[in-house]
Amino acid sequence: MNFFIFTIFLYIEVIFGTMRVVILLLMLLLLIPVAFSATIYGTIYDLSLNKADNVKVEVNTEPRQFYVSKNGSYAFNVPIGNYNVKAEQHIGNLLVSSVTENITIKDNWVYVLDLILFPKIEEELENDIEVIQIPERRFDFLPVIILLLSVAFLIYFFKRKKAVKKEVEKEYKDIKAESDLDEVIRIIKEEGGRATQKDIRKKIPLSEAKISLMIAQLESEGKIRKIKKGRGNIIILNK
Secondary structure, eight states, rough: OOHHHHHHHHHHHHHHHHHHHHHHHHHHHHHHHHHTTTEEEEEEETTTBBBSSSSSEEEOSSSOEEEEESSSEEEEEEOEEEEEEEEEETTTTEEEEEEEEEEOOSSSSSSEEEEEEEEEEEHHHHTTSOOOOOOOOOOOHHHHHHHHHHHHHHHHHHHHHHHHHHHHHHHHHHHHHHHHHHHHHHHHTTTTEEEEEEHHHSOSSSSSHHHHHHHHHHHHHTTTEEEEEEEEEEEEEOO
């Protein structure tokens, strides 16, 4: 439209004067880049949708255009064509987030293209961050097996020792009980085949309850018989 108007003015100036024609040609040449270019602008956000600062923005025009956005905004003038708009945010020399968007410019108009920065993925960060590899440590089961076998052996040893001790104590008790019974028989014989339970207790240093149990056992075996007399018992040896 602007070009058409200037063309009309050009014809008029041809009619009315050469000087004006020259001036109009110069103005036309100055306006041609503006008339045949579009504007791309927008806002740069992080993932929280806050404006990102200190972001490098560039577009692949010929020549390439780029600058650092301090306040999260950017703008480029580009001719008709297909372009990549790329934004990168760095901390020191480390790239932490970036984004690349494609845009097609079909006419000389204003295009709004907002950019959202995405954090750099872990696989890419591995090239920037030194990875410390920890050597694999294999677990040795041999000490554990030896410890378990030792514990099992000690348990078996103490259980066996306790069982043997019980057997010895039982045999000793049986021998002692047998000798005590024989001692009761011997005392009754010394008393002429008849003795009171009180006399037996005097000659054997055992409790009254133990003496009563031994007499009851001898009586059940048929070796003696017990006769109640007053508050005591008379023990008679069976022939």
